[in-house]
Amino acid sequence: xxxxxxxxxxxxxxxxxxxxxxxxxxxxxxxxxxxxxxxxxxxxxxxxxxxxxxxxxxxxxxxxxxxxxxxxxxxxxxxxxxxxxxxxxxxxxxxxxxxxxxxxxxxxxxxxxxxxxxxxxxxxxxxxxxxxxxxxxxxxxxxxxxxxxxxxxxxxxxxxxxxxxxxxxxxxxxxxxxxxxxxxxxxxxxxxxxxxxxxxxxxxxxxxxxxxxxxxxxxxxxxxxxxxxxxxxxxxxxxxxxxxxxxxxxxxxxxxxxxxxxxxxxxxxxxxxxxxxxxxxxxxxxxxxxxxxxxxxxxxxxxxxxxxxxxxxxxxxxxxxxxxxxxxxxxxxxxxxxxxxxxxxxxxxxxxxxxxxxxxxxxxxxxxxxxxxxxxxxxxxxxxxxxxxxxxxxxxxx
Amino acid sequence: xxxxxxxxxxxxxxxxxxxxxxxxxxxxxxxxxxxxxxxxxxxxxxxxxxxxxxxxxxxxxxxxxxxxxxx
Numbered sequence: 051x052x053x054x055x056x057x058x059x060x061x062x063x064x065x066x067x068x069x070x071x072x073x074x075x076x077x078x079x080x081x082x083x084x085x086x087x088x089x090x091x092x093x094x095x096x097x098x099x100x101x102x103x104x105x106x107x108x109x110x111x112x113x114x115x116x117x118x119x120x121x122x123x124x125x126x127x128x129x130x131x132x133x134x135x136x137x138x139x140x141x142x143x144x145x146x147x148x149x150x151x152x153x154x155x156x157x158x159x160x161x162x163x164x165x166x167x168x169x170x171x172x173x174x175x176x177x178x179x180x181x182x183x184x185x186x187x188x189x190x191x192x193x194x195x196x197x198x199x200x201x202x203x204x205x206x207x208x209x210x211x212x213x214x215x216x217x218x219x220x221x222x223x224x225x226x227x228x229x230x231x232x233x234x235x236x237x238x239x240x241x242x243x244x245x246x247x248x249x250x251x252x253x254x255x256x257x258x259x260x261x262x263x264x265x266x267x268x269x270x271x272x273x274x275x276x277x278x279x280x281x282x283x284x285x286x287x288x289x290x291x292x293x294x295x296x297x298x299x300x301x302x303x304x305x306x307x308x309x310x311x312x313x314x315x316x317x318x319x320x321x322x323x324x325x326x327x328x329x330x331x332x333x334x335x336x337x338x339x340x341x342x343x344x345x346x347x348x349x350x351x352x353x354x355x356x357x358x359x360x361x362x363x364x365x366x367x368x369x370x371x372x373x374x375x376x377x378x379x380x381x382x383x384x385x386x387x388x389x390x391x392x393x394x395x396x397x398x399x400x401x402x403x404x405x406x407x408x409x410x411x412x413x414x415x416x417x418x419x420x421x422x423x424x425x426x427x428x429x430x431x432x433x434x435x436x437x438x439x440x441x442x443x444x445x446x447x448x
Numbered sequence: 449x450x451x452x453x454x455x456x457x458x459x460x461x462x463x464x465x466x467x468x469x470x471x472x473x474x475x476x477x478x479x480x481x482x483x484x485x486x487x488x489x490x491x492x493x494x495x496x497x498x499x500x501x502x503x504x505x506x507x508x509x510x511x512x513x514x515x516x517x518x519x
Contacts, residue, residue, distance in 0.1 A: 132519050180472045183512045198467045214511055244517050255516055286474035287513050 057236030061119040069383045073416030073420040077446030085153045085428035096150035102129045106227045120238035126147045137193040137210035149435035167256035172272040241298040243292035248277035249307045251323045277324035285328045296336035309349040324333045333361035351377035367423045375412040385419035394429040398437035405441035477508040
């Protein structure tokens with residue numbers, strides 16, 4: 051029986067040393083496993099999406115069985131228990147109009163209905179972002195929430211009562227899960243807190259990608275002012291939800307604010323000027339940010355390299371991890387690079403060779419964390435995840 | 449579903465609202481400086497009342513911003 055606290059401390063040191071661009075005893079392994087936990091443990095996607103205790107349990111079983119240094123306490127991150135009681139329109143959950151064996155879906159608003167935020171509402175958002183969210187956005191994205199001035203309903207009242215209580219329940223369950231990961235598995239909770247960039251959140255939940263693409267051409271000044279208005283709030287949420295000790299980074303989920311979804315000009319003039327100051331301020335307050343760069347961000351690597359040394363960990367999804375290392379490895383820890391397609395459709399030997407090649411090319415001087423390219427879903431094969439882990443241990447010794 | 453403006457009206461409420469407008473800072477929904485205007489004269493330790501209000505108000509702020517960012 052291993053000494054779990056000793057194991058935890060070894061893994062924590064390994065993980066944090068790499069994140070600070072140091073050379074630990076070996077390459078840390080930190081997969082972000084979502085619906086894979088269901089594949090591995092025999093739960094359905096529906097079970098781990100509807101019942102967070104099952105998701106917690108499945109995560110811990112993976113932690114016990116795989117030699118991982120760190121992972122997320124629950125990467126099936128949209129627990130259905132909140133969106134269902136608020137009756138949000140933009141999700142579909144497994145087992146509710148979907149097979150119980152697929153992950154949840156995020157739905158862009160149907161084009162004929164317009165977006166969740168209308169094009170002529172920028173001024174309202176800019177003037178009072180929090181008021182806009184409560185008074186306009188929430189009644190629009192929920193089937194139950196009544197807007198101010200509309201007749202009140204039982205469903206409206208219950209959406210706030212149940213939504214608030216569910217959020218307290220869910221967030222309140224995380225300290226227990228993190229403690230169990232530590233004491234039962236010796237595994238580190240990989241991140242704490244949430245951050246999204248102003249331009250990304252405009253596209254994700256307010257204007258939709260299509261709406262934002264039009265706005266960037268027709269009203270770029272409004273878009274920029276809206277991003278500026280969102281900045282202090284997104285910074286506040288990131289800081290207050292982060293690890294107060296600054297040991298583990300804040301998760302920054304990067305979606306579509308990159309070329310070719312937006313132009314280089316819009317990146318340079320709107321996205322980056324409303325993102326960089328937040329990252330710098332978080333760093334001044336002792337918080338690293340994990341750039342979870344979903345998709346391809348190769349057009350912007352030189353720009354990211356202007357951030358303070360060690361202020362971020364850059365997670366590589368579909369970019370060439372060797373190119374990312376050449377552009378950013380002198381300043382930041384790099385993670386990821388093992389293609390999810392390979393984990394789903396490849397053979398264990400291919401995975402082993404891929405891990406070996408990445409470690410030899412990227413991890414030689416430390417500052418690398420082994421992980422899949424993106425969040426690991428239920429299509430990943432168990433034997434390939436085992437191969438990634440075993441190869442990481444075999445080739446990742448310093 | 450009809451296209452165009454009528455569909456848009458059907459889809460959503462108007463951004464114009466009769467709700468009072470506050471200067472809200474990050475972390476606030478109904479700031480104490482506004483709430484206190486509704487209350488009778490405070491006696492004893494007003495800071496206790498203020499803290500109780502602000503602690504609960506901060507949760508309301510977390511609720512809406514977490515809905516936007518995480519759910």
